[in-house]
Amino acid sequence: MSDDEIGGIIDDHIKKTSRLLPDSFETDDLLDDLRSHMRESFSVKVQKRSSENPIHLIREVLDELGTPEEIARQYGIEQIEEPDSRNSADKWIYYTMRLVVAILVVVLASWIASTITEGLVDFNFAVIMLLAFAVFEWYVRTQQTKDA
Amino acid sequence: MCQLEKGLSFEESWKIEIRRGILQYAVLAIVKLHDEGIHGYGIARELEERTDGLLQVKEGTLYPILHRLRRERLLNVHTEKSESGPSRKVYVLTGEGDRVYRQLTISVNDIFEKLEALNK
Numbered sequence: 001m002s003d004d005e006i007g008g009i010i011d012d013h014i015k016k017t018s019r020l021l022p023d024s025f026e027t028d029d030l031l032d033d034l035r036s037h038m039r040e041s042f043s044v045k046v047q048k049r050s051s052e053n054p055i056h057l058i059r060e061v062l063d064e065l066g067t068p069e070e071i072a073r074q075y076g077i078e079q080i081e082e083p084d085s086r087n088s089a090d091k092w093i094y095y096t097m098r099l100v101v102a103i104l105v106v107v108l109a110s111w112i113a114s115t116i117t118e119g120l121v122d123f124n125f126a127v128i129m130l131l132a133f134a135v136f137e138w139y140v141r142t143q144q145t146k147d148a
Numbered sequence: 149m150c151q152l153e154k155g156l157s158f159e160e161s162w163k164i165e166i167r168r169g170i171l172q173y174a175v176l177a178i179v180k181l182h183d184e185g186i187h188g189y190g191i192a193r194e195l196e197e198r199t200d201g202l203l204q205v206k207e208g209t210l211y212p213i214l215h216r217l218r219r220e221r222l223l224n225v226h227t228e229k230s231e232s233g234p235s236r237k238v239y240v241l242t243g244e245g246d247r248v249y250r251q252l253t254i255s256v257n258d259i260f261e262k263l264e265a266l267n268k
Contacts, residue, residue, distance in 0.1 A: 029215070
């Protein structure tokens, strides 16, 4: 059995596991860990039992690793949400400050864009566009945080 | 999660619950034994050997635990070249990890001491 075939079996297991986990940087990192673990475990087995069929050895590696469902279940157990230490008054101050800073940045950026282009970029249009981008960026970030 | 454990005897489910908590502590203990750090595969091997299989787990389930301990800043990670080809992560205890481990050791000893007293 070639290295490619072993790689294919490993890739297949990784793919099945990835389908059960959220799409995030942490998941990619976890999948990399699992991949190098399987490689390492397989290589140790081949060194110790070189006469055995590699397909049996890689199956043994997968069995010791656990099914995608078992790995995903443990992942779920470890995803305990960290308690938010801020009380609700602090939260309001925090979000208001963020909103004020975001609006200031948008107004300043629009004024600069309008001044540099000598009015070619309309100030009001720039404010609306930048605010729309800021809302979109906030939405994407919220979704990513929720997934992770 | 509980549904998956349905059908197990009370004793079996109890063992699973207890093992969950102990596993994080055991991982910290193994990492602490290796000043230069240890990779995930090594941790899985040591867990099996040092606990006579008592804390043997499906090896893939160790990585979510390692990631959690990293998120809690109890473990740090660096990469090294592996003999099997691609680079692998090596886990080391952080200062905070060392402090938490020592604190947990006191708690664990205390718990076992009290439990032993209950049996007398």
